[in-house]
Amino acid sequence: MKKEKLFSGILAVAGFLAVSSLIISACHRFPVEFWVYGVVSSLLILLNILILLAWVAFGEWGLWIFVFLSSVLTLIVSLGTNTNITTMANTTLNGSNNTGMAMTYRVSTLNINIQIFIFFAVGLFVTIFKNGMVSYVLSIGRQIDTLEEEKNALVAEHSSIKGTNDALKEKVIRYAALKDVTGKLSSTLSLDSVATIVIDSVSELVERVDVSNLFLVDDEAHELALKAARGKEGTVSVKSKKGDIFDIWVLKQRQPLLVSDTDKDFRFNIDLIPQELRRDFKSVIAAPLISQKKVIGILRVESREPGAYVSDDLRLLATISDLAATALENAKLYHRIEELAITDGLTGLYCNRYFKERLDEDISKTVRLKQPLSLLMFDIDGFKGYNDKYGHIAGDIVLKSVGGLVKGSLGAGDLAARYGGEEFVVILPGKGTADAQRLAEVIRKKIETEKFILRQVETHVTISIGCTTMPGTSTVSKDDLIKSADAALYEAKKSGGNRVCLS
Structure with missing residues (x-):
């Protein structure tokens, strides 16, 4: 853009100087004839183009400087040609007495002088055009800015809506997965x-x-x-x-x-x-x-x-x-x-039915793993006397306390159950005779030393325990194992109670 302005400026200045020189030379060196007038008029018209070039190169101030210079040049030419034309016109009138030449003189003078008005008209037109174009361009610029702002707003809104939409899609996917979670959770207890x-x-x-x-x-x-x-x-x-x-x-x-x-x-x-x-x-x-x-x-x-x-x-x-x-x-x-x-409500131990189910499972497991399994069966010595002396409520207290003591003595994998009345059983998977007898003694002594307060009277109870063991090398049925433990219990009670007997 700078190169175009520089070129227009050089062309306008050089052109003005050249045109001025030609016009002044034509007016002073040649007699005013029609061909001279035509050349001068053409050169004056060319100044309009130079004015426009000056506007392009120097802006509005350059435009009006060239309008002023062109007007001064035209005025000088007009004054100079007016004398010559008058002389030529008078000569022509004396020779031919033709009024048509006088008319030509007036028209010619008018045509030369009107160039000044044309220059100013061009300047005004360009100025008005330029201001109008500036206003128009500014208006277009403002419209473009407004449209750009609206575009940016729409882009931002679109991005926001897209983000919201993507987030909603993600939520739908995630919450749809919750349906599967609900199904899985409801399928198990x-x-x-x-x-x-x-x-x-x-x-x-x-x-x-x-x-x-x-x-x-x-x-x-x-x-x-x-x-x-x-x-x-x-x-x-x-x-x-x-x-x-x-x-x-x-x-x-x-x-x-x-x-x-x-x-x-x-x-x-x-x-x-x-x-x-x-x-x-x-x-x-x-x-x-x-x-x-x-x-x-x-x-x-x-x-x-x-x-x-x-x-x-x-x-x-x-x-x-x-x-x-x-x-x-x-x-x-x-x-x-x-x-x-599967639990006895009074003692908190497993009931007889669950005991027999587990005993079947543990026997099968013992045979498969080739490990021993022991069974303890015991009851409370003289329990009927406690019921008769202190009442059934006191009897329930004893049963519940004994159940808690037994349960607290067992290890992982052991199982205690209330077999019926005051009788209890304990399954000891993986324990041989020695380990079973040792645990039986621990339970017996713990109960023997426990203090029971029945109707504000401190008392003690004892138990008799029968112990039997199934080696891992042979298979014994559930009923035979129970009968063996029961026989050992009978032997313990027969021997006076408060002892452990083996079968």
Whole structure:
């Protein structure tokens, strides 16, 4: 653009100088004849083009300078040619007496003088045109700016709508997956299965999960206990089995928790977490599992990256927590009902029916593994006398206490049951005669030394125990094993009671 202006400026200045020189030379060196007048008029018209070039090169001030110079030049030419034309016209009139030449003189003078008005007209036209074009261009520019703003607004709105649409699609997909979760949860009543489904679902549905934990409230200890945990690559070891400050906060506040950066959240002091229990995470979301207005657990997700979770993630976790709370409560209720069906209501030990089912299973397992199995059968010495002396309520107290003492003496895999009345049985898988006899003595002595307060009277009770063992090398039927233990019990009672006899 600068090159075009420079070229126009040089052309305008050089052209003006050349035209001026030609016009002045034509007026002073040649007599005014029609061909001279035609040349001068043509050169004056050419000045209009030079004026336009000056406008292009120098702008409005250049335009009006050239209009002024052109007008001055034209005025000089007009004054000079007017004398010559008058002389020529007078001569012509004297020679021919033709009034037509006088008319030519007036027209010629008028044509030359009118150039000044033409120059000014060109200047005014260009100025008006330029201002009009500027206004028009500015108006177009404003319209373009307005359209650009509207375009940007539409693009932004489109992006916002697209983002919202994508988010809605993601929500539909994630919440559609909840339907599958609900189906899985409703298909099982096993507490362990429900916990596995919940922890797996959280890890799959919530994005950017490094570790997910499920804590359940221990009703007896009144504290959290880790039920299940999962990392990116499956199971993960969590040192804090009872939860940390974040889980305790959710338990006490009974509301969901979102922490974007554990180092910056003023509500929590990480230093309160023991060094050996700390884990490498920055973002946490957790939701309480509430059933019947009672918190039964905590569902928690964490990430090593700060700002990993937003409110939508917390809402999704809260929804899964609601589903989990219902499923876990149903599983617990089913477990209680199942226990009631196989448990003696008074002693808390298993009932006779379940004892016989388990004995069949343990015998088959013992034969398969080629391990011994022992069976203890005992009853309370002189129990009828306690009932007669202190009443049946006192008898129930004795039965319940004995059941608790026996249950507390058993190891993992052992099973105690109330066989009937004041008789009890204990299955000891994997234990031979020596181990069974040793445990029987522990139970007998524990009960013998226990104090019973019956009607404000301190008393003691004793038991007689029969012990039998099935070696892993041979098969014994359930009924034969029970008969063998019963025979040993009969021998113990016959020998005076409060002792252990082997069959």
